Amino acid sequence: DVYKRQAGSRLGGKGALFEVGHAWNRTKWGVWDHREYLRLALAAQAAAREHEIRLVGPAVIDFEFHLYPPVLKHVDFDIISSLLYVDRTGPPEGRQFGWDTTRKLALLRAIVDSCTEEGRDLWITEVNWPLKDTGEYSPAAGRPNVSEEEQADYLVRYYLLCLCSGWVNRIYWWQLVAPGYGLVDSRSVPWRRRPSFYALKTLKRFCGDSVYQGRFVHPEARIFNFCQGKDVFAVGWTERGTVDYHFPSPIKRVVGRGGEELAVTGRTVTLDTSPRYVFFENQEGMDASRAEALEPE
Numbered sequence: 001d002v003y004k005r006q007a008g009s010r011l012g013g014k015g016a017l018f019e020v021g022h023a024w025n026r027t028k029w030g031v032w033d034h035r036e037y038l039r040l041a042l043a044a045q046a047a048a049r050e051h052e053i054r055l056v057g058p059a060v061i062d063f064e065f066h067l068y069p070p071v072l073k074h075v076d077f078d079i080i081s082s083l084l085y086v087d088r089t090g091p092p093e094g095r096q097f098g099w100d101t102t103r104k105l106a107l108l109r110a111i112v113d114s115c116t117e118e119g120r121d122l123w124i125t126e127v128n129w130p131l132k133d134t135g136e137y138s139p140a141a142g143r144p145n146v147s148e149e150e151q152a153d154y155l156v157r158y159y160l161l162c163l164c165s166g167w168v169n170r171i172y173w174w175q176l177v178a179p180g181y182g183l184v185d186s187r188s189v190p191w192r193r194r195p196s197f198y199a200l201k202t203l204k205r206f207c208g209d210s211v212y213q214g215r216f217v218h219p220e221a222r223i224f225n226f227c228q229g230k231d232v233f234a235v236g237w238t239e240r241g242t243v244d245y246h247f248p249s250p251i252k253r254v255v256g257r258g259g260e261e262l263a264v265t266g267r268t269v270t271l272d273t274s275p276r277y278v279f280f281e282n283q284e285g286m287d288a289s290r291a292e293a294l295e296p297e
């Protein structure tokens with residue numbers, strides 16, 4: 001009780017939100033099972049109520065959703081968090097035991113809603129892809145490591161798949177500066193901004209305050225539609241290979257993953273694994289007859 005009161009009084013004025021534990025379902029972080037985590041979380045909950053602090057949790061890493069019910073039964077987190085990685089040997093559309101990112105989110109949302117009051121915000125508080133050729137700085141060895149270009153592509157695709165599902169409210173990339181997986185490489189002076197840095201910057205610029213409207217249906221491409229003020233645009237990519245997609249409306253501009261302007265040729269855009277932002281001349285680009293709400297496939 002003494003430590004609980006001290007923690008609450010010392011930290012209460014430092015921030016409004018605190019996540020209890022982080023990837024605690026890995027023993028290397030010092031917690032051995034969910035009962036030990038419960039003791040930590042229940043003490044935090046008592047301190048939070050006393051000092052008007054909001055709690056985020058349970059911060060389970062990977063596809064181990066069976067740990068949510070036994071924790072959420074006892075701890076009333078204000079915001080539910082997950083460190084939701086897909087199988088990191090491939091892209092965010094890849095499947096782990098048949099479950100891709102969207103399917104995992106749908107299952108997690110269902111579990112959270114069954115254990116809490118519906119409508120509780122769900123945040124992903126850690127995700128990344130480790131990088132090739134970073135040696136001991138990479139958190140994983142071998143096949144999970146990807147190139148910097150792949151990491152930038154996967155970042156945009158992961159964010160859009162998750163946020164457009166409607167089941168998650170926020171996503172945090174882990175982390176801004178880190179030699180083996182961050183948006184910025186700190187191994188040289190000055191620090192080097194990686195392609196993923198510009199990919200996230202561009203994503204935020206165009207989609208940060210936009211409204212998702214649905215998607216164009218195509219068997220080989222993912223094409224998501226948005227409105228941002230008077231701008232109407234789509235973001236499209238393929239999981240592999242290229243696709244020439246003919247849009248229903250005249251195209252005003254095409255912007256690459258990192259914010260670079262690309263050539264416009266009529267209404268047809270060649271899509272590949274690197275997401276492109278396609279801006280339309282008019283509202284016909286959102287023709288409802290060719291768009292539908294995003295659902296798990």
